Amino acid sequence: MNLTATSPSAEIDSDLHVDARLWAGINPEPARRLLLAALKSFASRGFHGTTTREIALLAGVSSAGLYTHYRSKHDLLFQISRASHEFVLRELQKEFVIEGTPTQRLVRLVRAFTAFHATHHTAARVAQYELRSLLPDHFAVIVNVRDATEKVVREAIRLGVVSREFDVDDVDTTTVAVLSLGIDVARWFNPSGPLTPVQLGDRYAGLALRLVHGAAPAKSVNSSRTETGLAS
Amino acid sequence: MNLTATSPSAEIDSDLHVDARLWAGINPEPARRLLLAALKSFASRGFHGTTTREIALLAGVSSAGLYTHYRSKHDLLFQISRASHEFVLRELQKEFVIEGTPTQRLVRLVRAFTAFHATHHTAARVAQYELRSLLPDHFAVIVNVRDATEKVVREAIRLGVVSREFDVDDVDTTTVAVLSLGIDVARWFNPSGPLTPVQLGDRYAGLALRLVHGAAPAKSVNSSRTETGLAS
Numbered sequence: 001m002n003l004t005a006t007s008p009s010a011e012i013d014s015d016l017h018v019d020a021r022l023w024a025g026i027n028p029e030p031a032r033r034l035l036l037a038a039l040k041s042f043a044s045r046g047f048h049g050t051t052t053r054e055i056a057l058l059a060g061v062s063s064a065g066l067y068t069h070y071r072s073k074h075d076l077l078f079q080i081s082r083a084s085h086e087f088v089l090r091e092l093q094k095e096f097v098i099e100g101t102p103t104q105r106l107v108r109l110v111r112a113f114t115a116f117h118a119t120h121h122t123a124a125r126v127a128q129y130e131l132r133s134l135l136p137d138h139f140a141v142i143v144n145v146r147d148a149t150e151k152v153v154r155e156a157i158r159l160g161v162v163s164r165e166f167d168v169d170d171v172d173t174t175t176v177a178v179l180s181l182g183i184d185v186a187r188w189f190n191p192s193g194p195l196t197p198v199q200l201g202d203r204y205a206g207l208a209l210r211l212v213h214g215a216a217p218a219k220s221v222n223s224s225r226t227e228t229g230l231a232s
Numbered sequence: 233m234n235l236t237a238t239s240p241s242a243e244i245d246s247d248l249h250v251d252a253r254l255w256a257g258i259n260p261e262p263a264r265r266l267l268l269a270a271l272k273s274f275a276s277r278g279f280h281g282t283t284t285r286e287i288a289l290l291a292g293v294s295s296a297g298l299y300t301h302y303r304s305k306h307d308l309l310f311q312i313s314r315a316s317h318e319f320v321l322r323e324l325q326k327e328f329v330i331e332g333t334p335t336q337r338l339v340r341l342v343r344a345f346t347a348f349h350a351t352h353h354t355a356a357r358v359a360q361y362e363l364r365s366l367l368p369d370h371f372a373v374i375v376n377v378r379d380a381t382e383k384v385v386r387e388a389i390r391l392g393v394v395s396r397e398f399d400v401d402d403v404d405t406t407t408v409a410v411l412s413l414g415i416d417v418a419r420w421f422n423p424s425g426p427l428t429p430v431q432l433g434d435r436y437a438g439l440a441l442r443l444v445h446g447a448a449p450a451k452s453v454n455s456s457r458t459e460t461g462l463a464s
Contacts, residue, residue: 044364048281128419129361132276173435176420181409184416187360188408195405203405210442 022087022120026079031069034059035083038076042126047077047133077130078138084127085145088116092152102160103209109156110178110208111201117185118197124186153179157212166212178208254319254352258311263301266291267315270308274358279309279365309362310370316359317377320348324384334392335441341388342410342440343433349417350429356418385411389444398444410440 026032037059041050052073056066070076095108117124134142154175160166168174181204195203258264269291273282284305288298302308327340349356366374386407392398400406413436427435 045280046278048277049279169438170435174439177413177436177439180416180420181412183419184412187415188412203402204409206401207406207409207443210445211439213442 022083022123025083030059030061030065034061034066034069035076035079038073039080039123039126042077042080042130043122047073047126047130052076074133074135074138077126077133078135078141080123081127081130081134081138081142082145084120084123085142085149087120088113088124089145089149089152091116092149096152096156102156102163102165103213105156106160106178106208106212107205109153110182110205111198113153113179113182113201114185114204115197115201117182118189118200121186121189121191124183128183128186150175150179160212168212174211177211181207254315254355257315262291262293262297266293266298266301267308267311270305271312271355271358274309274312274362275354279305279358279362284308306365306367306370309358309365310367310373312355313359313362313366313370313374314377316352316355317374317381319352320345320356321377321381321384323348324381328384328388334388334395334397335445337388338392338410338440338444339437341385342414342437343430345385345411345414345433346417346436347429347433349414350421350432353418353421353423356415360415360418382407382411392444400444406443409443413439 023032023035026035034055038050038055041055041058050073052066053063055073055076056063059066070079091112092109095112096105098105098108100108131139131142154171157166157168157171157175157178161168161171185200185204189197189200255264255267258267266287270282270287273287273290282305284298285295287305287308288295291298302311323344324341327344328337330337330340332340363371363374386403389398389400389403389407389410393400393403417432417436421429421432
């Protein structure tokens with residue numbers, strides 16, 4: 001396992017079609033073809049490095065044809081980002097409402113969140129990296145979905161703290177760390193690596209449990225702080 | 233604290249000058265000015281969305297002037313990436329050789345790694361996001377530095393396992409998770425957020441200790457596996 005698994009020339013479209021549910025709302029078929037062409041282009045050359053002409057060409061659609069389905073290149077990015085963000089929110093919400101202990105719920109959430117970012121690493125990477133390229137109105141819509149996603153994980157951790165099943169110093173930092181671990185999978189995951197998305201999801205669920213269960217020995221942190229003169 | 237702290241229009245050059253040591257090797261002054269202009273442009277429009285003409289203009293240097301310092305836009309990206317990657321490697325190597333227990337060493341490494349990615353979030357983000365834009369020869373150089381960085385953290389974790397101070401299921405996955413948490417800070421860190429880079433480094437050091445110290449309760453993971461039918 002390596003954090004630099006993908007070389008510059010590596011194939012980037014391995015996950016474009018892996019879970020048809022992700023793009024199920026994008027119809028008719030030429031609209032979906034254009035969206036996948038945009039995704040592939042944004043992933044390899046970035047949003048600002050891609051033209052609508054190149055997207056239309058890759059999709060085998062005329063430029064005029066592109067504009068019957070999308071208003072602009074920004075619109076294409078928004079649809080990619082919205083489909084990805086709403087898909088992962090729905091997945092987490094489904095896991096959240098299943099009966100179980102806080103530990104069981106967190107395991108299910110982290111497993112689903114990690115597996116999504118591994119399986120759909122190209123879509124997730126574009127959704128994350130190009131957040132700043134969204135138009136302000138589009139950005140506001142995506143931020144709402146992201147806030148809702150973050151809220152599901154925070155609430156799962158909070159409920160475990162309330163029931164004393166979890167022992168967490170700071171719910172906010174732990175929430176950010178759990179989400180961050182999952183999101184960053186989209187950056188480094190390599191489908192030809194040693195772990196499948198589901199296997200990685202299981203390992204990361206185990207790590208998330210360590211974050212909420214295991215109390216760090218304050219003694220060691222403090223002694224180290226003193227040692228490096230960083231005591232506050 | 234929020235994983236979507238930066239709006240599309242937010243200022244992106246807040247960290248361009250924060251630690252002069254990062255760019256200390258980039259001389260003379262016009263070369264450094266060009267490098268910072270390239271960094272700012274790549275961060276806002278991506279490598280492929282930026283021209284050398286725009287970089288020269290932003291740096292207040294003629295296009296001909298740019299080519300006396302850099303061979304190409306790829307060269308600029310390589311110098312940014314190399315400076316960032318080599319800086320963080322040196323920081324970790326310095327921390328690694330200081331005497332201490334495995335716990336103290338890991339705390340120092342995670343604190344330095346996290347604080348770097350928070351302080352230099354723009355440089356770190358460009359270095360990470362544009363890895364695929366590097367030319368193959370440049371990419372090979374950077375991969376060597378990344379492998380060396382990963383090796384420092386893996387060795388710190390391995391030594392703690394050998395001394396039985398750490399209890400880790402899988403050194404590789406834990407190494408990836410510790411590095412991934414730190415790297416992803418560059419994506420979401422907001423200098424106007426509640427935590428300074430050093431404070432975040434302290435919190436993340438505490439979380440890293442949980443990852444290597446706290447044994448996840450196998451019972452809960454297993455019962456959840458059975459429940460969702462994912463038992464292998």
